[in-house]
Amino acid sequence: MNAEEPQKPSLAQRALAAHSAVALLASALLYIIALSGALVVVAPHLQRWEQPSAPEHDAIEPAAVEAAIAAALARDAGKSPTTHIYVRLPDEYLPRTAVTTDHASWYVDGAGRPMMREASAWTEFLLALHINLTLPVTWGMLLVGGIGVALAAITLTGVLALPKIFQDAFSLRARHEPRIARADWHNRLGTWTLPFALTIALTGAVIGLGSASVALLARSDAGGNMLAIYGMIFGEEPREDPAPAPLANTARALASLTARFPDVRPTYVIIDHPGTRGQWIQILAEHPRRLIYGESYRFNAAGDYLGKVGLSDRETGRQALASIYRLHFGTFAGLPVALAYVAMGLALCVITATGTTLWLRKRERAGHDVTRLAASWRTVVWGAPLVLVIALWARWLLGPDTPLAMLFWLMLAAMMAVAAAWPRLASDYSLQRAAAPVLGCTGAAHLAVSGLGPSPLLIVNAALLMTATVVAASAKRGVGQTERWPCRPTA
Numbered sequence: 001m002n003a004e005e006p007q008k009p010s011l012a013q014r015a016l017a018a019h020s021a022v023a024l025l026a027s028a029l030l031y032i033i034a035l036s037g038a039l040v041v042v043a044p045h046l047q048r049w050e051q052p053s054a055p056e057h058d059a060i061e062p063a064a065v066e067a068a069i070a071a072a073l074a075r076d077a078g079k080s081p082t083t084h085i086y087v088r089l090p091d092e093y094l095p096r097t098a099v100t101t102d103h104a105s106w107y108v109d110g111a112g113r114p115m116m117r118e119a120s121a122w123t124e125f126l127l128a129l130h131i132n133l134t135l136p137v138t139w140g141m142l143l144v145g146g147i148g149v150a151l152a153a154i155t156l157t158g159v160l161a162l163p164k165i166f167q168d169a170f171s172l173r174a175r176h177e178p179r180i181a182r183a184d185w186h187n188r189l190g191t192w193t194l195p196f197a198l199t200i201a202l203t204g205a206v207i208g209l210g211s212a213s214v215a216l217l218a219r220s221d222a223g224g225n226m227l228a229i230y231g232m233i234f235g236e237e238p239r240e241d242p243a244p245a246p247l248a249n250t251a252r253a254l255a256s257l258t259a260r261f262p263d264v265r266p267t268y269v270i271i272d273h274p275g276t277r278g279q280w281i282q283i284l285a286e287h288p289r290r291l292i293y294g295e296s297y298r299f300n301a302a303g304d305y306l307g308k309v310g311l312s313d314r315e316t317g318r319q320a321l322a323s324i325y326r327l328h329f330g331t332f333a334g335l336p337v338a339l340a341y342v343a344m345g346l347a348l349c350v351i352t353a354t355g356t357t358l359w360l361r362k363r364e365r366a367g368h369d370v371t372r373l374a375a376s377w378r379t380v381v382w383g384a385p386l387v388l389v390i391a392l393w394a395r396w397l398l399g400p401d402t403p404l405a406m407l408f409w410l411m412l413a414a415m416m417a418v419a420a421a422w423p424r425l426a427s428d429y430s431l432q433r434a435a436a437p438v439l440g441c442t443g444a445a446h447l448a449v450s451g452l453g454p455s456p457l458l459i460v461n462a463a464l465l466m467t468a469t470v471v472a473a474s475a476k477r478g479v480g481q482t483e484r485w486p487c488r489p490t491a
Helices: 011-040 043-050 062-075 121-132 137-161 178-192 194-221 226-234 250-260 316-329 334-365 371-398 404-421 428-450 455-477
Strands: 084-088 097-100 105-108 114-117 265-272 280-286 295-299 305-308
Touching: 011 043, 011 121, 011 137, 011 334, 011 371, 043 121, 043 455, 062 084, 062 097, 062 105, 062 114, 062 250, 062 265, 121 137, 121 194, 121 371, 121 404, 137 194, 178 194, 178 334, 194 316, 194 334, 250 265, 250 280, 250 295, 250 305, 334 371, 371 404, 371 428, 428 455
Parallel strands: none
Antiparallel strands: 084 097, 084 265, 097 105, 105 114, 265 280, 280 295, 295 305
């Protein structure tokens, strides 16, 4: 054999490379879940920002809700039968009423008249990205739940691996050489956000793995009927009767709820199988100073009260399950808690980014060539938020039916492939210079179109402009620019 002919990598070397790629993929998915999670905490504000011209009102009368439902059914005439109608009632975070059927969703005005199609496709895409990574729901939630378990394990083992982590909680060498500064940011942020990270990881694991478990249990014990399994916890649905009947008396049901339970605030009205003899009404209502996402009150077609599921006052386990959602998404105690969740979610992004970079550096010092992996990772860190904003522009320019999930994954995969092929193109500096103008132009363009508008719109636009300024300044100063990654490991 020619002495100068390069040797093919051994099986062990190929397996190690595959192991590194899988580890990088897991880190990328965790980073994307954390990034989208930090954004969906303020999903109602993003929904208003995405579609700023929708009609808004602080409250809507029961008669107007009933009129909106009748208009929705009339609009669906000639289509396949509508099995459910959902009416989202206005609140302080999203002062809009939306009526959703099996076929479409529309915003209505204070009188219940349809005004415009609900088209918050980008916000819904963010929710799907965080909850199930836009995969089929069962498998996506199983994967996200598994990542939640992994995050909890990483958090706990990180504490055990650093005995002085609490002692050094306020020792931050931010201006030291990059490797030490990055390690300090990783460890300090990990310490400060430890309760948050564990809470998010465990509640996310319960939500994801619990939903997947219900699906598997339904397939094995209920003939695939997931409603039968959920009915054990959230109440069973009455038997269907498809015979035609007048539309359910929603106005009477809402008035009855207010009279019986004056301290609760209705958030959703749901009619199952509307216009049939088997129809019935559910009203989901929030309880003040409670962590449960709400209580479900049931009414018959005439609007007579039938009872409640018991999420607010029955078994402790049932109440705990009803509290996990709000605890995970930070939808309690108002805007201060939501902003704290956003900040800690972004901190988790930094922890993931610095932790993976430290791992790559460690492998490099061990003699492995990590140039292409490092370039791909930098592309995830800066490319994921960039592609999210590009997807938003696609939704604005091409309409709400644009396949945003496909666009996001294809663009991010293409950017990672280019970075792996030409690593020098994917420096932190070049990626920051690409991200800054896109973020800034998005905020400026929205501000020009929507004007000053309500405060949530101003907050989102201001956040975009400030982030663009910080990223641009960072790129200009070279702050955050990764130290040079050699194309081959050095001795």
